[in-house]
Amino acid sequence: MSGACSSHGARISFASRGAGIRGGLIACGLMGLASLLGCAGLGWGQGGAEPTRATAGALVKTFDQATLTRASERLAERVALRWSAGAPLSTADGALAIDWQGWLLMPGAPRLELTAPRAGMQLASSANTDFGLVVHVPVAAASHQIEVSADFLDLPCTIGVMVADGELDVPIGFTADKLGRVQGVVLPGATYHALSDVTPNAILKVDLSSCVGTFDPGAQLAALGSALSDAAVRAVSEALSAEVPSVLGLDLAFGWSAAVNGDALGTGFMRTALRGLATDLIRRTAESVQVAFALTVEADAHPCMAPFSLPAPRADVAAPTLPSGAALHIASLERMVAASWLAGAVCGEHLGVIPIASAPLQVTWPALARLGPDAEVSLELWPAALPRLTADPDMSDGIVLDTGRIRAEIMVTHAGARWRAASVVLDLSVAGTLWVADDGEVTFDPAAVDARPALVEAGLLTAPDANAIAQLLPPLVEALVLGRPLARLPPPLAPLESATVVVSGDYLLWPTR
Amino acid sequence: MPDGRLAITTWDPTRGALVVILQRAGESTKVVHTLSAPGPSELGRWARIALEAGGGLQVAWFDAAAGTLLWARGDVAGFTAPTLVITANVGQVALAVDGTDHPHIAFRDDDTRTVRYATRFAAEWKVITIDGCAGEADCPGDDEDAGLGLDIVLVTGADSSTLPRIAFYDALRGDLKLAGRDAGGAWSTVTLDGRAGDVDSGDVGRFVSLALTPTRSLGVAYYDATLGALRYLGPTGATRLVDSGAFEVDDGRARRLNVGPFCTLDYDFQGSAHIIYVDSSTPGLRHARIPGDGAAVITGLAIPAGAWPYFAVVANRLVGAYGAFVTGLAPEATLRLFDLPAGPP
Numbered sequence: 108m109s110g111a112c113s114s115h116g117a118r119i120s121f122a123s124r125g126a127g128i129r130g131g132l133i134a135c136g137l138m139g140l141a142s143l144l145g146c147a148g149l150g151w152g153q154g155g156a157e158p159t160r161a162t163a164g165a166l167v168k169t170f171d172q173a174t175l176t177r178a179s180e181r182l183a184e185r186v187a188l189r190w191s192a193g194a195p196l197s198t199a200d201g202a203l204a205i206d207w208q209g210w211l212l213m214p215g216a217p218r219l220e221l222t223a224p225r226a227g228m229q230l231a232s233s234a235n236t237d238f239g240l241v242v243h244v245p246v247a248a249a250s251h252q253i254e255v256s257a258d259f260l261d262l263p264c265t266i267g268v269m270v271a272d273g274e275l276d277v278p279i280g281f282t283a284d285k286l287g288r289v290q291g292v293v294l295p296g297a298t299y300h301a302l303s304d305v306t307p308n309a310i311l312k313v314d315l316s317s318c319v320g321t322f323d324p325g326a327q328l329a330a331l332g333s334a335l336s337d338a339a340v341r342a343v344s345e346a347l348s349a350e351v352p353s354v355l356g357l358d359l360a361f362g363w364s365a366a367v368n369g370d371a372l373g374t375g376f377m378r379t380a381l382r383g384l385a386t387d388l389i390r391r392t393a394e395s396v397q398v399a400f401a402l403t404v405e406a407d408a409h410p411c412m413a414p415f416s417l418p419a420p421r422a423d424v425a426a427p428t429l430p431s432g433a434a435l436h437i438a439s440l441e442r443m444v445a446a447s448w449l450a451g452a453v454c455g456e457h458l459g460v461i462p463i464a465s466a467p468l469q470v471t472w473p474a475l476a477r478l479g480p481d482a483e484v485s486l487e488l489w490p491a492a493l494p495r496l497t498a499d500p501d502m503s504d505g506i507v508l509d510t511g512r513i514r515a516e517i518m519v520t521h522a523g524a525r526w527r528a529a530s531v532v533l534d535l536s537v538a539g540t541l542w543v544a545d546d547g548e549v550t551f552d553p554a555a556v557d558a559r560p561a562l563v564e565a566g567l568l569t570a571p572d573a574n575a576i577a578q579l580l581p582p583l584v585e586a587l588v589l590g591r592p593l594a595r596l597p598p599p600l601a602p603l604e605s606a607t608v609v610v611s612g613d614y615l616l617w618p619t620r
Numbered sequence: 621m622p623d624g625r626l627a628i629t630t631w632d633p634t635r636g637a638l639v640v641i642l643q644r645a646g647e648s649t650k651v652v653h654t655l656s657a658p659g660p661s662e663l664g665r666w667a668r669i670a671l672e673a674g675g676g677l678q679v680a681w682f683d684a685a686a687g688t689l690l691w692a693r694g695d696v697a698g699f700t701a702p703t704l705v706i707t708a709n710v711g712q713v714a715l716a717v718d719g720t721d722h723p724h725i726a727f728r729d730d731d732t733r734t735v736r737y738a739t740r741f742a743a744e745w746k747v748i749t750i751d752g753c754a755g756e757a758d759c760p761g762d763d764e765d766a767g768l769g770l771d772i773v774l775v776t777g778a779d780s781s782t783l784p785r786i787a788f789y790d791a792l793r794g795d796l797k798l799a800g801r802d803a804g805g806a807w808s809t810v811t812l813d814g815r816a817g818d819v820d821s822g823d824v825g826r827f828v829s830l831a832l833t834p835t836r837s838l839g840v841a842y843y844d845a846t847l848g849a850l851r852y853l854g855p856t857g858a859t860r861l862v863d864s865g866a867f868e869v870d871d872g873r874a875r876r877l878n879v880g881p882f883c884t885l886d887y888d889f890q891g892s893a894h895i896i897y898v899d900s901s902t903p904g905l906r907h908a909r910i911p912g913d914g915a916a917v918i919t920g921l922a923i924p925a926g927a928w929p930y931f932a933v934v935a936n937r938l939v940g941a942y943g944a945f946v947t948g949l950a951p952e953a954t955l956r957l958f959d960l961p962a963g964p965p
Contacts, residue, residue: 567945
């Protein structure tokens with residue numbers, strides 16, 4: 108049997124036991140945001156389900172010229188692999204039947220440029236239209252002999268062609284496929300000009316002396332240059348179409364479905380899908396381009412939660428204002444957080460360890476001292492509502508998580524067992540800022556915890572009074588939130604350096620690579 | 621005891637000594653024998669008592685002040701002076717007595733974090749260390765930690781030899797294991813629950829209780845820390861979740877209590893398993909009655925909250941004792957006896 112113990116210290120603990128699939132407190136968010144950002148489930152670019160309950164524009168990726176400059180370096184690395192042996196020209200039907208077989212184009216490092224909006228360019232455009240993104244590809248080609256057949260030639264003739272060092276200017280558009288994956292599209296209007304002469308397609312010197320027929324050498328030279336230009340664009344199109352969306356970090360479409368919490372009570376599921384918009388994919392501003400994605404978030408409730416309805420998806424969201432980076436609508440993050448809670452992420456025991464200065468606590472809750480110096484304190488949470496997530500009106504770039512009514516079981520370890528020391532039914536508000544690290548890890552840095560008890564019940568120990576609750580719960584909740592990442596962003600959404608997530612209007616903004 | 625009294629060993633804070641108390645539930649008359657010298661409670665940790673076939677009593681305990689595992693034998697009239705089993709830093713003790721009154725003690729050595737087994741023949745103690753590995757590829761490792769929960773029973777071999785069976789908790793792996801000696805004297809260890817191949821069923825065995833059915837088959841009650849639940853492995857060899865602690869609140873939401881710590885197991889004469897264990901959320905004590913392969917019947921015991929229950933099923937009643945929390949001073953506890961109906965057999 109046991110006797111009374113005295114204690115001069117205690118620890119607040121969230122010690123881990125067992126294997127669970129549960130996320131943590133805020134991520135509600137934790138799993139939710141993680142799921143959004145691809146920590147689990149299907150791989151990137153595999154598309155997702157039809158977003159019947161989607162918020163269009165929930166996530167917006169914006170790039171400006173500085174972003175394009177960095178992306179150009181990545182693009183150069185990617186295409187260097189594809190074009191290490193040159194880009195072969197291919198033959199196509201046309202007025203001139205030219206066999207380009209065996210002719211290689213030698214592309215150099217491409218660079219992306221956002222051209223000034225031209226007259227007539229729609230600033231809010233649909234997909235697959237010219238919004239001013241051009242890829243400049245320096246190219247060189249060795250002198251070559253080609254055989255030309257044409258109506259105006261008496262006989263096919265072999266001509267010598269010298270190509271000046273030049274540059275392809277290829278306009279690129281984007282479209283989203285049926286799974287919401289952003290695809291690059293080479294648009295009409297590409298030009299090929301010599302470095303020494305910007306006249307389009309004036310890139311050739313041709314020896315036509317061996318050709319017999321009735322033709323205008325100047326016109327045919329232009330036709331030959333146009334044919335070479337077309338062939339050159341075809342030679343680089345596949346690589347540019349495939350790589351440009353990727354180097355701009357637009358390969359974000361995914362679908363994810365997983366159990367959030369599976370325990371003895373049952374299992375809760377959450378499903379998310381992120382897709383490029385079928386219409387209004389791209390929005391051009393004077394200095395930047397925005398690519399918008401729709402987010403679908405659904406959940407099957409864990410038995411620990413009442414069958415609440417998730418916050419309704421926002422049908423109309425205003426475009427965020429940011430020069431470059433990523434923007435996530437706060438209402439969408441709230442829906443993810445709520446979905447994660449509904450799927451049971453918050454129910455039950457929460458784990459982790461922090462030391463606390465227990466001497467004051469022993470004054471306000473002396474019963475805790477009887478557990479001895481090795482006692483540990485942890486929390487079990489049982490939400491009775493879905494959380495709210497809002498911008499903090501009192502703190503720049505702050506967000507506030509309101510738990511709604513929640514039951515917090517204060518658990519202690521004693522004699523090898525976990526006991527419910529006492530319970531508090533309360534409303535919690537946690538205010539803080541979001542951070543995103545260069546490795547993509549997203550953390551919530553709580554600045555203030557407001558605990559508003561509605562009911563206190565004794566357990567193994569006599570119930571703590573209001574002072575003890577005010578002393579005990581905030582550090583417990585802060586430790587619970589602070590000690591764990593909310594999410595890990597995939598590289599397309601990660602910044603170059605750790606950064607605070609900025610709150611701007613209805614959006615959370617952060618820089619990306 | 622054959623006369624219907626309970627034999628209890630406990631630290632008596634009033635006397636400041638380890639005592640054996642002989643008392644009937646509901647009666648104030650009792651016989652008290654002191655085993656340890658007066659002093660702090662460190663002198664009498666992990667005390668366990670067992671009954672001999674002839675009605676004698678044996679007690680084993682750890683004197684933390686001296687760092688010694690001690691054993692004493694006695695009866696209603698009194699006890700002999702303690703005998704030194706071994707000098708060790710002991711963390712848990714379990715005691716069983718065979719048909720010829722020889723003691724068998726399983727204990728945890730806190731220094732080596734191993735389960736050890738002591739038996740006494742011809743006034744000599746023999747102590748061995750139990751191999752905690754059950755064939756795991758990575759066992760033994762540097763961080764082995766066995767025996768934070770343990771219990772022992774004795775079965776009879778085909779040649780009528782006494783064969784110890786020790787259930788223990790492997791804290792490194794979160795597994796419940798069983799070590800046993802065969803008739804040839806060889807020991808072997810198997811995993812009862814927690815891991816089977818690549819399947820990990822959770823952190824199980826932190827609290828464990830062994831008992832024999834009327835047909836001398838082995839049963840184990842144990843705590844599942846992952847689920848916060850009570851599990852039972854009966855003579856069929858299949859583990860089952862007896863009490864998940866789940867319940868429904870008014871608005872239809874499900875919640876769960878942490879149930880299963882301090883579980884103790886016994887069988888009635890018809891072979892139904894009875895487990896008394898702690899609901900550490902409410903808190904309170906619960907009773908599970910498991911009739912063979914049938915569904916478990918769970919009831920809360922109508923006695924004050926507490927822990928460390930020990931009991932036997934006697935004439936379809938649960939007769940035992942536990943540490944009842946002192947109102948307003950928990951976890952300080954006081955010895956309390958109970959005699960409760962065990963439910964339909």
